[in-house]
Amino acid sequence: xxxxxxxxxxxxxxxxxxxxxxxxxxxxxxxxxxxxxxxxxxxxxxxxxxxxxxxxxxxxxxxxxxxxxxxxxxxxxxxxxxxxxxxxx
Numbered sequence: 001x002x003x004x005x006x007x008x009x010x011x012x013x014x015x016x017x018x019x020x021x022x023x024x025x026x027x028x029x030x031x032x033x034x035x036x037x038x039x040x041x042x043x044x045x046x047x048x049x050x051x052x053x054x055x056x057x058x059x060x061x062x063x064x065x066x067x068x069x070x071x072x073x074x075x076x077x078x079x080x081x082x083x084x085x086x087x088x089x
Contacts, residue, residue, distance in 0.1 A: 005036070006077075009069040011062035014039040014055075016070035020077065027088055030081050033074040039063060 005017035015038055020031040039059055040049050055063065 006033070007070075007073055009066040009073075011065045012059065013041060014059060014062040014066050016066040018070050018073050018077070027085065030084070031077070032081065033077045035067070035070045035074065037063070037067060037070075 003019060006020045008015055008017040017036045019034050019036065021034055022029050023032050038051050039053075039055055039062075041052050042048070043050055
């Protein structure tokens with residue numbers, strides 16, 4: 001069963017998705033973020049979308065944008081976890 005991302009950021013064919021994974025701690029369960037990144041292209045011969053690790057300079061720029069957006073979202077989520085932990089004290 002696939003887990004749906006909490007948030008996905010896209011620029012062109014590049015995307016970064018943030019997932020909130022539950023982790024057990026001594027004080028209970030918290031949701032911690034992780035990021036999945038992909039850059040895709042359409043195969044000219046088959047018409048299928050495929051993942052790639054090779055990018056043009058423009059795609060690198062788009063990758064940086066979506067990864068920064070995902071990182072910013074993660075910091076907000078982590079701060080919420082910290083705030084929740086402080087309230088328990």
